[in-house]
Amino acid sequence: MVDLTHRRILHIAVPVVLANVTIPILGLVDTGVIGQLGEAAPIGAVGIGAIILTALYWIFGFLRMGTTGFAAQAIGAGDRAEHAAILIRALGIAALGGLTIIILQRPLFAAGFWMSPASVEVETLARSYMSIRVWSAPFLISTFAITGWLVAAERTGDILVIQLVMNGLNISLDLLFVPVFGWGVQGVAAATVIAEISGCFLGFWYCRAAFSASPWKDRARLFDPAKLKRFASVNADILVRSLLLQAIFMSFLFFGARYGDTRLAANHILVQFLSITAYAMDGFAFAAESFVGQALGARNRAAFRRSAIMVSKWCFGTGALLSLTFMLAGGLIIDAMTTAPGVRIAARDYLIYMALTPLISAAPFMLDGIFIGATRTRDMRNMMAISTAIYFVAALSLMALAANHGLWIALLLSFAARGATLAWKYPALERSVS
Numbered sequence: 200m201v202d203l204t205h206r207r208i209l210h211i212a213v214p215v216v217l218a219n220v221t222i223p224i225l226g227l228v229d230t231g232v233i234g235q236l237g238e239a240a241p242i243g244a245v246g247i248g249a250i251i252l253t254a255l256y257w258i259f260g261f262l263r264m265g266t267t268g269f270a271a272q273a274i275g276a277g278d279r280a281e282h283a284a285i286l287i288r289a290l291g292i293a294a295l296g297g298l299t300i301i302i303l304q305r306p307l308f309a310a311g312f313w314m315s316p317a318s319v320e321v322e323t324l325a326r327s328y329m330s331i332r333v334w335s336a337p338f339l340i341s342t343f344a345i346t347g348w349l350v351a352a353e354r355t356g357d358i359l360v361i362q363l364v365m366n367g368l369n370i371s372l373d374l375l376f377v378p379v380f381g382w383g384v385q386g387v388a389a390a391t392v393i394a395e396i397s398g399c400f401l402g403f404w405y406c407r408a409a410f411s412a413s414p415w416k417d418r419a420r421l422f423d424p425a426k427l428k429r430f431a432s433v434n435a436d437i438l439v440r441s442l443l444l445q446a447i448f449m450s451f452l453f454f455g456a457r458y459g460d461t462r463l464a465a466n467h468i469l470v471q472f473l474s475i476t477a478y479a480m481d482g483f484a485f486a487a488e489s490f491v492g493q494a495l496g497a498r499n500r501a502a503f504r505r506s507a508i509m510v511s512k513w514c515f516g517t518g519a520l521l522s523l524t525f526m527l528a529g530g531l532i533i534d535a536m537t538t539a540p541g542v543r544i545a546a547r548d549y550l551i552y553m554a555l556t557p558l559i560s561a562a563p564f565m566l567d568g569i570f571i572g573a574t575r576t577r578d579m580r581n582m583m584a585i586s587t588a589i590y591f592v593a594a595l596s597l598m599a600l601a602a603n604h605g606l607w608i609a610l611l612l613s614f615a616a617r618g619a620t621l622a623w624k625y626p627a628l629e630r631s632v633s
Contacts, residue, residue, distance in 0.1 A: 203490055203505055207353070208513055211489060212482030214359035215350075219478035225366045232373045233387055241384050243317060244324030248388075251311035251325075252332055259296045259340045261437035262289050264488070266347030268574040269430065271492020274351060275499075282351075283409035284421050288430060289344035297337025304333050324384050331388035338399035345402035348409070350485050351492060357405045365398035429574075436576035440583040447590050447613055451606065454594060458603045465545035466603070468536045472529070472553040476521055480557075480564040483514045487568030495573050500632040507629070511565050518561035526554040552607040559611055562618030570621060575628055582620035589616045 229249075233241045266289045273282035300307065308329055312322055342361070349357050369390050376386030403410070420426075448470075455466040490506035525532075533546045570579045590613035597605025 203502065203509055205509065205513075207490075208483070208486045208510060211350070211353055211355045211486040212513070214355040215482035215485050216479055218355075218359045218362040219481060221362055221366045222478075223474075225369055228370045228373055229387055229391075232377045233384065235378060236383060240318070240320045240324055243321040244328055244384050245387055247312075247315055247317055247321065248325040248328040248332070251308065251315065252329055254311070255300055255307060256336065256339055257441075258438070259293065260343060260441060261434040262293055262340065262343040263347040263350075264437050264571045265289070265430065265434040265574075265576075266344050267350045267485070267488045268433065268492050268571050268576075270348050270351035271489050271572055272496035272574065275493035275496025278496075280417065280420060284417075284426075285430075286344065286348045286406060286409045287421060288427065289347070290341050292434075293341040293344050294337045297340045300336045301333055304330070328384045328388045331385055332391055335392040335395040339395045342395070342399050342402055345399070345406055348406060349402075351489050353489055354405070355482075355485065357402075361398050361401050361405070364401055365394045368397055369394035433574050433576045436580040437571075440576070440580045443580075443583045443587045447587055447610070450591070450594070451610055454598065454606050455603060461539075461541045461545050462603050464537070464539070464542045465549060466606075468533060468542065468546050469549055469553050471536065472525060472532070473556060476518075476557045476560060477564075479517055479521060480514060480561065483510055483517065484564045484568035484571075486510050486513075487565060488572040491569050491572030492574075493572075495632055498633060500629065503632045504629060507565075507569055507625075510568065514561045514565040515558075518557035521557035522554050525550070525557070529553060549603065549607055552611060555611060556614065559618070560614045562622065563614055566618060566621035566625065569625070570628070573628055575624075578621070578624045578628070582617060582624065585620050586613050586616035589613060 229245060230242060233245050266285060269285045270282055273279075273285060308326060312325075317325065345361075346358055349355065372390030372393055373387060376382045376390050380386060382389065452463075452466070452470075456463050487506065487510040490510065491503060494500075494502035494506050529550045530547060533543055533550070537543060537546075567579065570576065590609055593612045594606055594609035597609050599605070601608070
């Protein structure tokens, strides 16, 4: 393993942050283009259709993290054949998952509309949108695996290019298919399908070394029962952990709804601060996954510790900078998001929690990256379960005492619990590297 430097950390982190920045831009263009039709139904259709499909695809998000950990360890161990085999296994799961969604699209869409009911007009348009977009499912899910494999190899610059090509093509086709061709909701869906398939094939090109390697011929390695079982176990742990995390955020929004529209809107605006924090921290979490995985694969405890320490410095430094920014400029950010006086005032009442969030969440972000790189996902799953229980107990107790303030305190406690419980498990993880 090459000596770790701050430059190597930034080489991974910066492209990830830049790639994340493009995500909300695409959403704005999708909404803006369809909004030019002058009707509410198409906007709602694209919105609800995208939410349902994103939720279905998100189920397979474990492929990104699981692939990174295993691939990084293979790189550290110098096992090029296994490194290639890991990608091919992940792509096989992605293809199977995407085809399953296509085959079961009718009942899956029906379940989605049952949970998110809409008017007949919106649902009709949304089904039209989703029936087109669903055909890119195997390709988009494959991109999760490709991304994880490239992160392990410290090739996040390639990930940035894939993201820029996908989003740039999507935006260009949006502007062609909707205003020029007049295809409406179907045009937005077609643009997304073409962009996602193109992004996947670009990813295949970046990963072409894996396809020319021996695993295609070495079926015994590719379908090794022990390795397949381990891969499935790790990804199942990540899925459970992610579902628990999602339960926290979904319940936070539902609990906040009981305090009226103004506070609900204020909470929604402040949650965007969480997204900004996640976009910034993701880059360093990815760096931790790659470096820690490589150190573990090489059985180099000194490199493992150095990776954890150096990435932690960047995580906490970024958290401190974000906290200072939110404290000084949070009011201006709120004002840019809404013009409603009541919502502005309410959001400022809870701004202190947003200023504290980056500092408190730095530890769980960093430790998540470390445990993913080490594929110690059982610990992640179990500590997430403990943190979720702490959150719900705190929320139900504190809301009775401090209403929406109690809800925000409970959310911060969940971040602190994740960091503390994973930190408790870290020494044993480091001792296992030998």
